[in-house]
């Protein structure tokens with residue numbers, strides 16, 4: 275069974291009673307809007323989103339809540355922003371920091387908008403909410419009171435579960451300083467049932483103003499420390515299902531602390547956890563030469579939604595995802611997509627029940643796209659990436675030849691889609707191995723060809739000429755090249771590098787037979803003549 279179906283099944287068993295009551299199961303995830311959101315943050319969004327889709331498929335009432343955390347303090351300044359401008363805001367709640375574009379309501383909303391856009395494009399449809407609204411509307415008041423009344427117990431949980439020592443004379447609350455507006459800097463020392471006394475002190479990343487005061491911590495004038503806040507959200511929103519990244523889910527980690535606080539302070543059973551592994555961006559450091567980073571927006575721009583979903587969801591949550599948009603992983607991801615597709619189309623044609631493989635393919639598409647899935651020809655992405663770089667050719671004509679029959683409307687749509695994304699990838703992340711520049715004149719390096727290499731090129735020329743004006747197919751030329759190579763006994767590297775150097779001024783390239791077959795015949799003939807003399 276596909277992992278998400280298995281999880282759906284387990285959840286159905288576990289929550290039988292609530293499901294029977296008709297009340298929606300609450301699924302929750304969140305992101306602090308403190309800067310551009312890394313693509314890795316989409317893993318949690320996607321796991322929860324897919325689960326919500328699967329529960330709905332099973333007719334289980336559910337609500338997927340996604341929190342934009344805009345009440346956390348700004349504790350770092352994104353590298354793209356001017357440090358001097360933003361330094362005074364360090365320590366202040368993100369919803370009180372100005373937006374970088376001067377248009378969005380605040381800093382958090384500016385970054386949230388971009389991330390929300392990506393989430394929607396991927397076909398997920400959570401209900402978005404802001405945690406500052408919960409604080410301001412008083413939803414946190416009871417939890418704040420309980421936390422303050424159980425400060426000792428919270429300290430004990432921290433010590434027992436995570437071994438951390440939180441100073442016994444500070445209360446688990448950060449009020450917003452009435453003088454400087456910072457929330458990171460306030461140390462609360464006493465609570466009289468209505469108001470807390472605090473001092474504004476320096477912290478590692480910013481200075482406090484030294485103010486001492488007494489203020490009500492309710493209705494948005496304070497925030498709970500994050501593990502306490504996490505536990506409070508379990509209760510306030512009555513969350514049933516909430517996964518967490520591996521970094522939080524370890525023994526003694528923040529999740530375990532939050533769960534203990536939920537049970538022992540808020541008297542609430544914490545949600546069903548789905549611990550998930552890291553999403554690693556591999557290869558050389560990203561956001562390099564081409565100025566491309568690894569934000570969710572940038573990555574989602576170079577893939578169609580189903581490929582991003584495949585990247586995030588094909589592996590079960592307990593397995594690490596390694597992704598390198600600047601390497602082979604992109605063409606390989608498309609190849610994986612194609613093999614899922616073939617299986618799905620075959621299963622559909624024979625009306626077999628969907629195998630796990632086919633089911634994966636189905637679920638990787640946005641719910642709105644699923645009814646439209648129909649069998650069609652999928653040209654390899656790596657093939658399209660070099661076709662789009664070859665001048666004066668008809669890509670559809672070449673793909674049609676490759677397919678061996680007339681293209682359908684769906685085939686053409688697929689070609690156009692892959693063309694668009696191949697160009698985007700070439701313009702952004704693609705490594706040099708995938709970039710080909712057809713040389714308009716014979717490269718200098720061809721002057722150093724050996725007699726053997728020249729003879730081999732002459733034989734290739736003769737073969738092409740033997741077809742007359744007829745075009746030669748990629749497969750025919752591929753076979754012919756290997757025959758020539760074998761008959762002559764020329765070393766494969768010497769043979770193929772001579773071809774690539776003649777046309778691309780480099781020693782390697784795409785599969786030579788197909789490569790030459792897509793080029794203009796007269797151009798190929800002329801070039802081989804020049805290179806073989």
Ligand SMILES: [Zn+2]
Pocket residue numbers: 451452453454455456459474482483484485
């Ligand atoms: Zn202050």
